[in-house]
């Protein structure tokens with residue numbers, strides 16, 4: 285690594301994927317996310333929710349927010365929130381440095397937390413909780429958080445809550461059970477991937493932050509990074525780190541499209557936008573094959589399994605036992621009657637389908653119920 289940094293005259297690894305606040309890039313998107321969080325904490329009202337796919341910068345944005353908090357603000361940060369309400373209260377208390385014995389009830393934990401928050405309020409402190417990867421929160425824990433967020437003195441709320449999560453979180457918040465929580469959401473902000481110009485700016489910003497703003501990157505290289513990352517920040521970092529490595533092993537100080545291609549290959553990335561021609565061909569073949577399959581399946585459903593005597597080359601005849609027997613167009617008692625057979629009529633059996641025979645009498649074909657006919661083998 286040291287050799288690599290020296291080669292590019294860098295002081296630091298520019299594309300680390302750790303959410304390192306020193307490398308925070310204020311894109312318009314992250315700026316807005318930050319403002320949303322600031323707004324909720326300043327007004328002291330309700331929940332702030334930040335939604336984004338993995339790698340869009342949720343965690344680094346909250347770290348940025350936390351890094352410049354004034355003295356009078358305290359917070360708890362919960363990262364693995366697949367927690368029951370009890371476990372959640374305990375985790376929050378522990379993050380505030382309060383350890384509680386095992387086997388303490390949920391109500392007791394809740395009142396401990398309330399006690400702590402009231403004390404902070406007296407000290408003139410603001411308190412908030414961040415829950416990262418909040419899509420993993422069970423519904424009942426989310427509901428308990430809402431109750432917690434309702435705690436107030438006669439003047440103001442005791443705590444604010446910030447939820448960070450993947451799009452699944454937003455779907456969860458739309459559940460009818462969480463209607464009341466949804467009403468308490470003051471801001472909901474969706475982080476998006478960077479566009480291409482923002483991406484170029486971001487890459488240059490990170491290189492400059494790491495100590496070198498003179499590394500040249502070809503336009504084709506940028507385009508390829510964009511094509512494969514779709515503007516996702518974590519993916520941009522992964523690709524750029526390997527692209528630099530590729531230039532380094534080739535003893536070059538500029539980054540080419542080939543460097544990016546080899547980075548993308550070594551990461552096993554594929555373009556996830558739209559269809560490639562081979563996908564279209566595969567889809568077409570699948571459709572072409574499924575049409576006959578559906579046709580036969582449909583026929584099977586409609587007609588049931590038929591035994592075809594003619595195909596089997598068996599000659600079967602039958603003698604009608606009933607005084608009168610309806611011959612029908614289809615093997616169903618509701619089907620149209622095509623002829624009425626009499627006792628003693630001799631018919632040729634063509635097909636069998638459950639309790640029905642398809643028969644031929646003179647030149648008429650139709651279906652009759654098996655039970656009214658006696659089979660005679662020839």
Ligand SMILES: Nc1ncnc2c1ncn2[C@@H]1O[C@H](COP(=O)(O)OP(=O)(O)O)[C@@H](O)[C@H]1O
Nearest residue numbers: 301302303308309339340341342343344517518
């Ligand atoms: N605004 C940003 N400025 C600088 N780097 C960022 C930014 N957003 C994301 N990154 C980079 O992408 C990585 C993934 O971001 P992270 O906050 O962990 O995403 P998420 O929490 O949404 O999965 C970060 O570690 C960081 O390296």
Ligand SMILES: [Mg+2]
Nearest residue numbers: 342343344416
């Ligand atoms: Mg994260």
